[in-house]
Amino acid sequence: MEKKSNTTYDLVLEAAGAALISVSAFISLSFMAVPFTLQTLAVFAVLMSIGGKRGTVSIICYLIIGGIGIPVFSGFKGGIGVLLGPTGGFLVGFIFVGLLYWLLAEHIFRINDRKTGVRIAIKAVTAVICEIVLYTFGVIWFITVYASQTGPVGIATALSLCVFPFIVPDIVKIAAAVSVSEAVIKAIKH
DSSP, X not given: OOOOOOHHHHHHHHXXXXXXHHHHHHSEEOSSSSOEESHHHHHHHHHHHHOHHHHHHHHHXXXXXXXXXXXXXXXXXXXXXXXXXXXXXXXHHHHHHHHHHIIIIXXXXXXXXXXXXXXXXXXXXXXXHHHXXXXXXXXXXXXXXXXXXXXXXXXHHHHHHHTGGGHHHHHHHHHHHHHHHHHHHHHXXX
């Protein structure tokens, strides 16, 4: 949906995207090292609805807002300590997800030029690729930071804490994001 461009329009969409991501973090279950939130649903819905460029700006704004201390991260937390903590890699990784989505969906696969069925399939495949990158970045960060705070942690332990419990919910969130984005695109066009 990246075609229309004017500064005010862009700012409104980017602010709405940052707000959606912020609100999604409030829906949080913290029963593991990595909390279960709806952030990945919001991140993908934002990227797929307003485009990779605007979506990435929304993600960066969200991280800046949280980084300066406003409690927009899961568990109503904020501050640079959250970003630098063991699960901060998943938050910082959202930037790479946004950039990768922008590159793949809009520049390589050119989803804006596709019919609905193909566009939906490309969004889903691109989101899965982005999710794998997010898992990789988050796990490496988790292992590095966790080890510096409490001692070494193995890859199997990190995967069992940071990835395996989230695979099925994240697939559901990707499907929901695709569906939401298609509805938003239709609403914005009308």
